[in-house]
Amino acid sequence: MSKSRPHFSPERFNRELLRWFEGNARALPWRATNHWYPVFLSEILLQQTQVEQALPYYRKLIDRYPTVYDLAQADEQELLTLWAGLGYYARARHLLKAAGEIVARFHGQFPSDLKEALSLPGIGPYTAAAILSIAFGQPLPVVDGNVLRVVTRLFALRDDIRQTVTKNKVRGLLHEIIDDKAPGAFNEALMELGALVCTPQNPDCQSCPVAGFCLAKERGLTGEIPFKSPPRERRRAAHFVLVVRFRAKFLLVRRDRPGLLSGMWEFPVLETRRLIHSNQKIKQHVQALTGAAVSKLTFGPELQHIYSHIHLRYQPVLAELEQAPRTTLTDRKAVWCRAEEFERYAIHRAHHKVLEHEETAAWFSS
DNA sequence: ATCCCGTACG
DNA sequence: CGTACGGGAT
Numbered sequence: 001m002s003k004s005r006p007h008f009s010p011e012r013f014n015r016e017l018l019r020w021f022e023g024n025a026r027a028l029p030w031r032a033t034n035h036w037y038p039v040f041l042s043e044i045l046l047q048q049t050q051v052e053q054a055l056p057y058y059r060k061l062i063d064r065y066p067t068v069y070d071l072a073q074a075d076e077q078e079l080l081t082l083w084a085g086l087g088y089y090a091r092a093r094h095l096l097k098a099a100g101e102i103v104a105r106f107h108g109q110f111p112s113d114l115k116e117a118l119s120l121p122g123i124g125p126y127t128a129a130a131i132l133s134i135a136f137g138q139p140l141p142v143v144d145g146n147v148l149r150v151v152t153r154l155f156a157l158r159d160d161i162r163q164t165v166t167k168n169k170v171r172g173l174l175h176e177i178i179d180d181k182a183p184g185a186f187n188e189a190l191m192e193l194g195a196l197v198c199t200p201q202n203p204d205c206q207s208c209p210v211a212g213f214c215l216a217k218e219r220g221l222t223g224e225i226p227f228k229s230p231p232r233e234r235r236r237a238a239h240f241v242l243v244v245r246f247r248a249k250f251l252l253v254r255r256d257r258p259g260l261l262s263g264m265w266e267f268p269v270l271e272t273r274r275l276i277h278s279n280q281k282i283k284q285h286v287q288a289l290t291g292a293a294v295s296k297l298t299f300g301p302e303l304q305h306i307y308s309h310i311h312l313r314y315q316p317v318l319a320e321l322e323q324a325p326r327t328t329l330t331d332r333k334a335v336w337c338r339a340e341e342f343e344r345y346a347i348h349r350a351h352h353k354v355l356e357h358e359e360t361a362a363w364f365s366s
Numbered sequence: 367a368t369c370c371c372g373t374a375c376g
Numbered sequence: 377c378g379t380a381c382g383g384g385a386t
Contacts, residue, residue: 046371046372047371047372047373048370048371048372048373048381048382048383049370049371049372049382049383049384050370050371050384050385052384052385053371053383053384053385085382085383086382086383087381087382087383087384088371088372088373088381088382088383089381089382090373090374090381091372091373091381094373094374121373121374122372122373122374123373124372124373124374125372125373126372126373127372127373143372144371144372145370145371145372146371163377164377164378165377200369200370201369201386228369231368231369232379258380259380259381260380260381260382261381261382262381305382305383306367306382306383307380307381307382307383308380308381308382308383309379309380309381309382310381310382348382348383349382349383349384350382350383
């Protein structure tokens with residue numbers, strides 16, 4: 001390291017970085033202890049999720065499941081309900097499975113061996129390194145989006161941070177630099193620096209504790225580094241979202257797994273090529289679904305929801321039944337419930353917007 | 367409209 | 377190694 005980069009001294013770098021972290025670390029609830037369980041829970045939540053967004057969910061979850069034993073015994077539907085709105089719902093199911101395995105295979109202790117940690121569902125290279133370094137003091141570098149940004153700028157690397165090889169390269173570099181005495185603090189400090197100072201746009205180099213080491217700053221390249229290849233175009237989709245009502249009760253259905261939003265509850269959906277009102281088709285669909293005729297259709301405003309890989313446009317439609325539905329109540333994938341009961345179901349964000357939108361919210365108030 | 371953020375699976 | 381998988385901030 002120091003031979004090929006004479007300007008760079010890991011010792012001095014770590015000293016500046018860790019001193020900055022001591023004075024600037026945010027007081028996050030999972031930092032109040034060294035126990036692995038809060039670290040584990042928070043790191044799963046922080047996958048693809050920023051701290052501010054994860055915080056309220058962390059509080060709900062740690063409160064409901066204070067130990068790994070509580071989590072291992074959790075009801076999956078209840079966990080998904082607490083998770084609803086956060087996205088990447090596979091995380092919640094993996095979290096539950098992992099807790100079960102930690103109890104069953106590892107006597108309630110998080111495995112301190114990297115291979116064993118990686119064998120747990122939902123634990124990949126980032127999360128394993130985070131937990132093992134922070135809670136067990138192991139010198140394993142974490143490579144998340146923040147770290148990629150900080151390190152590529154530090155060494156002026158123009159590699160595409162979307163690619164796996166780049167992540168491995170950065171991990172290799174950090175392996176030479178990581179502070180063996182305080183690997184957890186080193187990792188957290190690097191991520192905190194990326195989140196608070198070395199930000200994607202307009203990094204605050206003036207207050208950066210390691211600006212003196214930064215080649216991107218020296219060469220005026222913080223605008224071009226990190227380089228990230230353009231994302232693939234989103235597939236476009238269009239749905240009618242069918243709010244089926246009979247006597248103040250609404251039909252909810254649970255999505256099959258695996259697949260998008262699997263295990264989550266939603267209003268029945270009619271996929272369509274274009275959002276053209278075809279009343280006949282919609283009525284037929286609802287009748288096939290419920291075995292009851294539709295007395296009235298009301299069209300709500302067009303809404304949209306952007307996923308990483310899908311651009312969804314959808315239109316809520318209130319379908320009122322003129323006779324009692326035949327849908328069986330014992331079907332575990334369909335339920336008729338009152339609006340006040342929606343909060344008991346894990347309803348994903350796109351359909352939750354229908355409950356919130358001012359034009360459609362009235363459909364649910366009796 | 368464009369950016370941010372890790373893991374599973376084939 | 378490429379693709380599927382959500383939601384929020386700016």
